[in-house]
Amino acid sequence: MSRVINPNAAGKQRTRLTKAIVAAIRELMQQSEVNARSRDLAAFIVLALEEIARGVDVSVAAWEKRDYWVKADRFRLEWEWAGQTAAALREALARDDWAQVAALTARVAEKLSHVKVSSRHRMGQPWLGAWEALQRGESL
Numbered sequence: 001m002s003r004v005i006n007p008n009a010a011g012k013q014r015t016r017l018t019k020a021i022v023a024a025i026r027e028l029m030q031q032s033e034v035n036a037r038s039r040d041l042a043a044f045i046v047l048a049l050e051e052i053a054r055g056v057d058v059s060v061a062a063w064e065k066r067d068y069w070v071k072a073d074r075f076r077l078e079w080e081w082a083g084q085t086a087a088a089l090r091e092a093l094a095r096d097d098w099a100q101v102a103a104l105t106a107r108v109a110e111k112l113s114h115v116k117v118s119s120r121h122r123m124g125q126p127w128l129g130a131w132e133a134l135q136r137g138e139s140l
Contacts, residue, residue: 010055017048022117025109043134044127046089051140053083
């Protein structure tokens with residue numbers, strides 16, 4: 001019997017989300033004024049970071065099952081910023097504090113500076129409708 005491979009594993013989803021976040025940050029940095037598109041982009045970044053933070057424990061479960069505690073803890077520490085930044089960004093969006101949104105987005109861009117995304121990516125625009133989803137309390 002061969003292994004069953006899950007194409008929607010947490011690691012693949014994290015990779016997909018980090019690339020989408022980088023693309024969203026590029027789009028957001030090109031915005032000259034706050035409009036519906038800016039809100040969608042910022043809300044998408046919040047939702048994607050929250051999804052990444054939720055997926056960290058799923059990723060380390062296999063390591064912990066094999067008693068690789070140090071590796072699991074390092075991975076958690078490596079991605080700890082995602083949940084904290086998502087919460088701060090969500091709060092800044094709720095206050096409509098776009099200076100804080102810009103600062104937090106720059107911090108996210110710095111953390112994800114190693115992620116390469118082509119300018120001609122085929123992701124589309126996954127951030128469309130993210131503001132409404134954020135307002136309703138939905139996730140990605």
